[in-house]
Structures are given as C-alpha cells and as structure tokens.
Amino acid sequence: MADFDVKPSVIDRVRDRPRRLQRLAVLIVILGMGLALLYPLLRDRHGAPIEVRDVPRLPPENLAVIPLAASPTDDPRRVALGRRLFFDARLSPLGRSCGNCHVPASYGTLRAARSPGLGDQLDEFNVPTVLNAALSPYLGWKGKITSLADQLHRVINNPRHMGSNWAWVIETLSADSDYRSRFSALYADGITRSSITDAILAFERSLVTPGAPFDRYLRGEFGALTSEQIAGYELFKDYGCIACHQGRNLGGNLIIRFGILEDPFKDGFFDAATPKSKRFLKLRVPSLRNVAKTGPYLHDGSVETLEEVVRLMARYQLGREMPEEDVRRIVAFLHSLTAPLPENFR
Known part of the structure; x- marks a missing residue:
C-alpha cells in the first residue's frame, strides 16, 4: 500500500x-x-x-x-564503423574521443559539472547527452547547432574539445589498414570527411532509447x-x-x-x-x-x-x-x- x-x-x-x-x-x-x-x-x-x-x-x-x-535503420556496417570512430582517441592530437565526454555508463554524458577544456580549464557548459540527440532540432545548450554534422565538425575543430582538424583525422585513419579496408568496402571515395561524418552520424542516429x-x-x-x-x-x-x-x-x-x-x-x-x-x-x-x-x-x-x-x-x-x-x-x-x-x- x-x-x-x-x-x-x-x-x-x-x-x-x-x-x-x-x-x-x-x-x-x-x-x-x-x-x-x-x-x-x-x-x-x-x-x-x-x-x-x-x-x-x-x-x-x-x-x-x-x-x-525505435531508431532508424542504417547499414549496420556503417553503424559499427561509426561506433569505432566515436570511441577512437586517435582522432584527436590530445588523445580524446567523443566517448570521453559521452560516456555510456553515464547515459551519454559526463558525471561532472562541466567538460574538460585545455589544461586545467573547464568548458563553459555541462555535457549534454548524446542519447536521442538525433531527434532534437537544436543541439548544444545555446541551441545554435541545427545538425549532427555541424556539431561533429565543431567538436573536431574546437581546441578546447578535440583540438583536431579534418586533415589530421583523415591522415590518421588512412595510416590504419583496417580502417582503409572498412571504408573502401562502404564508400567509393574511401576515407574522406564526408564518409567519416556519415559513419559517425549513422552510429549517433542509432542511440535512441x-x-x-x-x-x-x-x-x-x-x-x-x-x-x-x-x-x-x-x-x-x-x-x-x-x-x-x-x-x-x-x-x-x-x-x-x-x-x-x-x-x-x-x-x-x-x-x-x-x-x-x-x-x-x-x-x-x-x-x-x-x-x-x-x-x-x-x-x-x-x-x-x-x-x-x-x-x-x-x-x-x-x-x-x-x-x-x-x-x-x-x-x-x-x-x-x-x-x-x-x-x-x-
């Protein structure tokens, strides 16, 4: 009772x-x-x-x-490739992956008030969850990001987040024979910014609960x-x-x-x-x-x-x-x- x-x-x-x-x-x-x-x-x-x-x-x-x-149906091979990229810290010269801030055990966020920035600095905002993010018309706390592709581009290039750039990412992945094989099987152009983005977004679209x-x-x-x-x-x-x-x-x-x-x-x-x-x-x-x-x-x-x-x-x-x-x-x-x-x- x-x-x-x-x-x-x-x-x-x-x-x-x-x-x-x-x-x-x-x-x-x-x-x-x-x-x-x-x-x-x-x-x-x-x-x-x-x-x-x-x-x-x-x-x-x-x-x-x-x-x-339920989440939309994407090619499971692209989803699996996107998952590997999401958790690969080699995409960042700082040794960070998307999964460092979007932690599965924390339901796609970070058990901290704000995300880590450069050195001992903290980012301005708390980490939003990646779960169900594909269903939102606006992303980020200010809502100025309107697509997952734009959000990924910003994170890759932001010196406070991954501190990387697309040239670094493409060069790093191209040096890996397994990545070359996976990308060539799925994308005619192989490893490019477009194909990397497509794979990661396929994975993120699958994260619906x-x-x-x-x-x-x-x-x-x-x-x-x-x-x-x-x-x-x-x-x-x-x-x-x-x-x-x-x-x-x-x-x-x-x-x-x-x-x-x-x-x-x-x-x-x-x-x-x-x-x-x-x-x-x-x-x-x-x-x-x-x-x-x-x-x-x-x-x-x-x-x-x-x-x-x-x-x-x-x-x-x-x-x-x-x-x-x-x-x-x-x-x-x-x-x-x-x-x-x-x-x-x-």
Whole structure:
C-alpha cells in the first residue's frame, strides 16, 4: 500500500487516457502555434521579449507528447564503423574521443559539472547527452547547432574539445589498414570527411532509447507506471512543465530564457560582476529522457539532484513555490523516463 492517496479523479481519468492523449496532442499543437505567432508580444518581468524560436516549423511529432519510436535503420556496417570512430582517441592530437565526454555508463554524458577544456580549464557548459540527440532540432545548450554534422565538425575543430582538424583525422585513419579496408568496402571515395561524418552520424542516429515505462504507458500499458508516477505526470502537466518539455524528446525543441519569472542571480548562477543585462541566458530546453541518469543538472552542472532542479525550475520558469509532496511525485514521474541503453552503447 502506498503511503499517500491518489485522488480518485486521477485514476478515473486513466481509463479515458487514449482519447485524452489525442486531445492533449491537438491542444499542444494549437497552443504552440498560437504562442509562436504571439511571442513578440510576450515580455518577462523586466519587459524584455521572451524568445521562443521556430515552433511553427516543427513537425507534429516534436510538439505532441508521443512515445519514442525505435531508431532508424542504417547499414549496420556503417553503424559499427561509426561506433569505432566515436570511441577512437586517435582522432584527436590530445588523445580524446567523443566517448570521453559521452560516456555510456553515464547515459551519454559526463558525471561532472562541466567538460574538460585545455589544461586545467573547464568548458563553459555541462555535457549534454548524446542519447536521442538525433531527434532534437537544436543541439548544444545555446541551441545554435541545427545538425549532427555541424556539431561533429565543431567538436573536431574546437581546441578546447578535440583540438583536431579534418586533415589530421583523415591522415590518421588512412595510416590504419583496417580502417582503409572498412571504408573502401562502404564508400567509393574511401576515407574522406564526408564518409567519416556519415559513419559517425549513422552510429549517433542509432542511440535512441525507446521502451521507457512512460513510453509503454502512452501506448496503453497503464500498469507500466506506479500510481505515484501517474500523479506526478498529472502534476507535470498541471504546473505547466509540459509547455516547454513536450514532443517525442520531452524537450530539445525550444529556446527559452533562463529565469523568466525570477532572477537566478540571487542563487549564485552569475558572478556579482555580471551586468544585469547579461544575466538572462537564452538556452535550449533540454530533453528529459533518461534525466534521472544524466546529472548533474542545468547548463553549468551546478545542481546535483532532480529534487532541487524541479524546485528551481518551478521558481525561475513558472513563478511557483512547489510543495515537497508535489516535488516528490514529479521526480517519481521523471524516473519513468529512463529506458535501457542501446545494445551498441554499453
């Protein structure tokens, strides 16, 4: 017996879940398009415009809360080649691979506040997970990257990340007889920037995590969630969290100001010398899939627990002080978004 009571109305609504989900999907699409048309009129508490980018051009599967589908089918030989490249530290003169920051045991991220930079320096942002990244229209915390190919190019050439260049990568791979054989079997031009990118992206597209309890629940397997998780999902919608964390990735498709209704500065998110006009970052809303496995949280990795990040987001983005019982139930729901790792990422 659970140590709390779920309102009968919540359980009753479960019986009508398929039709309610359809209505909710339509409502989210309508509201999203309406918000996109009206957002130039929206202002935060300082009178500055609230930016919500490109909502009208997003496909329906990025607007409605829908179960995650299996990864697209790529040539398994290209996926396997891309996996080897992903974890090969020889692609960087610094001895770093993609897998150094996107660690399988950490669900595609890094168990650190920020990624390592040059020497003892740290990067500006926390490492986003590579899992399900192929499903997001925007990548990176600022959301300025709009394709996996662009993201790979930036990482290869960034001196703080891999500190490499395509000439180095091609020369290094060409000196390996096994790589020459694999590439020549798959690509007419052999080892080129295009073929390397194609193989790595085939692997990254395979890193999709369907099968979370929440996905099964959306497909009609209502016993996949506990009563506490169902209550948490209802609260997630009632508080308005779903306005930003929606779509097949439950996020990743909007650029939103961090600190809409309350200033994060007072909690130490910005240095005292930071001008007030610079304190309002516009960040990509992160996906919540597998979020229970990808801490620490926020763009700077400054929050260790889901409980704390739920409290902070309620205050900063919703202007609400959330009771601890509601925090606990929403966190229980967030745990239902954890799926098994892909077989080729273990």
